[in-house]
Amino acid sequence: MNPAVREIAEQAGAELGLPAQDVFPLITHPPDETLGDYALPCFALAQRLKRSPVEIAKELANALRGSQIARAQAAGPYVNITVNRAELLRHILGTVLAQGEDYGRGSEGRGKTIVIDYSSPNIARPFSIAHLRSTALGNSLRRIYEHLGYRVVGVNHLGDWGVQFGTLIAAYKRWGSKEKVQRDSIYELFRLYVRFHEESERDPALREEARAWFKRLEEGNPEASQLWQWFVEESLRAFQHYYDILGVEFTEIRGESAYRHETASLIDELLKRGIAKESEGAIVIPLVEDHQELPPLMLRKNDGATVYATRDLCAAIYHRERYGFTKKLYVVGAEQSLHFQQLIKALERMGYPWARGLVHVPFGMVLFDDEKMATRRGNVVFLEEVIKRATELSRSIIENIKKTSELTQAEKEQVAQDVGISAIIYADLSRSRTHNINFRWEEVLNFHGQSGPYIQYTHARLAGVLRKYGKNIPTEPEYSLLTQPQEIALARRLEHFPTKVQQAAEEYEPFVIASYLADLAVCANQFYDTCRVLGEELSLEEARIALVYATKITLKKGLELLGMKAPERM
């Protein structure tokens, strides 16, 4: 623990006759760094001691003295504390330097398994920018939990079963051709899908045709199965291409179709146990409670075909049996909140206590022109185009750079892609999950300010300094030489990284790390602008190199936790 914070808690506790651990959680930071390094608001203490907070602040300002505390000042009901900076920096930078790439690593996940269901696209249509949300969030959560010591199982629960495949088969039978699908893969499948929906607006009988094909598919009809298999293979190949580019991996790629043979016996069992029942020709699990009434969970439609809820039940049971998870996260859009409420409730009904470990991690929709992107209506932005344009922009910035670039042509191309992709990922992860995102080209393609490239650029600048320094990182520099406000501010930011990682995990919110990194990068650039490193007097150079190195590895680790690349040069 930070020795300064401990000393503040101990001394304040001793002065007021309270245990130090009661004071410790009250310690925060002042809003303005010029006020001090730490702050102690005295309201809670005032309430407990039945005294005025202003009076307590005054008393503590006089009493707080010690090897770590340089100055304590009362500011109304607050005590602002400035600590011994050399000791503070020794503690913070010493920790980062000692832990290196392991900085922020936690042990709370030791022995625990967490299954994360993310990406899980409906296949047979191109990867859209809307698909990216679950993919980016889940991939980041996966990395965050791994950093905290969890065993993470990443599951891609592909939407590879359901009436949309009946739709696709019907559309293909009417208008499709083998050559076109082979040439254009999912783009052709997508065109067929859209056309079918357009035509079915005029002719509702088409919908019945689609349902009938799905029914046949579930019954094992050879023609339907063969077409389905082919569509799945085409889709998987296309999707894998994007996962490779994005650097996204899964432990298990196992779609809904994998559970298609288990649904019948599950339904039988639930009927026998009286948990499910027939209703209006369908089979459902009623979910009426004394306090709240949920709509029933549909297991089998009146045409005899199953729905995704049935397969979700099977998947949850499968994952529990296979991995024994303590938690399973579903990184799925907020519009499915009710579905997951029902799913969890149904599993509880079935007598599975582990159902409480199922967590829906919802997120807002991606809008385009203030409208919901609808694949079937065709107003959709495909990831392929976004990647293309972001990479092009990145490339042109590299080409127009004033100084002659140190990069080879191949390196330039790699950096252009790494930066372009990261810009897209960061645009997604840099806002809290629950908001809807209105996709705007000018935002994704802005590489200044709060953006992925800005953070990467900061990292690359620091990497450049270290590269030119060329010597080993000093382990015991003269921390007392770091006295510039920009140096102090930067080092203090570094201290918060482990807390931010934990908070991101607790809240299932990579955004916490994204905004932290932006803040850290601002401090790093301010430091870079004010403080020269190379060529300074030897001991100062060493102290600053230590700060540069600690910042660099924190930025790098943070970027990695978001699923972004951290190029050494750009």
Place this chain on the structure above:
RNA sequence: GCGCCCGUAGCUCAAAGGAAGAGCAAGAGCCUUCUAAGCUCUAGGCUGCAGGUUCGAGUCCUGCCGGGCGUACCA
């Protein structure tokens, strides 16, 4: 109708009940020295409205207003 989510600077968004902040856009500056994808300064606010709880509310509670999503045979 009912349920869930959202409402903060012109725009996009932050702020674990504790001293309202960033970025973009607008305006003015800073490259013979470690990467200008950068830095500095200026300007911008009845935090949707009305109550309540609290020493203290953008944050919690209630009621309105506005928007989104959902509400058994899609996923």
